[in-house]
């Protein structure tokens with residue numbers, strides 16, 4: 653389980669209280685709320701990218717030479733790839749000797765794209781590669797921060813269908829941050845709304 657309990661973070665001396673969060677492996681949790689309410693901050697805390705000023709965060713411990721079991725994906729996949737590396741190099745660096753062809757098929761990723769650089773792919777193509785790269789054998793939780801907000805409906809459907817299946821198969825916990833209530837209602841076991 654990953655958890656936030658009574659956490660508060662200070663940005664420029666202004667306190668921001670965050671909701672309590674419990675996410676089990678295999679569970680799909682939705683998080684919504686108006687812009688600026690703290691949704692991305694919740695994801696940053698759960699990914700271990702920051703620590704709160706008060707309250708407690710429970711996340712898996714891991715050896716820093718291995719990938720984080722809590723993987724985060726954001727709205728701008730171009731920021732998560734090295735612009736000077738081909739996509740193949742980025743995927744190989746993450747997966748090391750583990751196979752990833754299965755994910756290429758699942759997310760309809762054309763193998764030809766792998767020889768390209770991030771700037772040579774569309775946002776939707778790159779987002780599918782970012783998802784593929786987050787699905788390492790060690791991944792226990794996936795934090796999806798508005799990952800399909802800019803994508804066309806068909807690509808969105810492919811992504812969510814595959815992610816739901818993978819969540820079951822890999823017993824992975826999924827946090828879905830989205831403004832789209834209909835999306836959250838259709839796929840989440842539980843939804844938290846930040847006021």
Ligand SMILES: Nc1ncnc2c1ncn2[C@@H]1O[C@H](COP(=O)(O)OP(=O)(O)OP(=O)(O)O)[C@@H](O)[C@H]1O
Nearest residue numbers: 663664668685686687688689690691692693694846
């Ligand atoms: N690095 C920072 N420095 C100062 N304030 C910050 C910083 N990061 C976030 N904040 C503030 O904290 C609050 C929560 O931000 P956060 O990005 O978590 O909200 P959000 O709900 O994800 O918003 P959105 O839906 O617009 O992405 C906002 O008021 C924001 O201005």
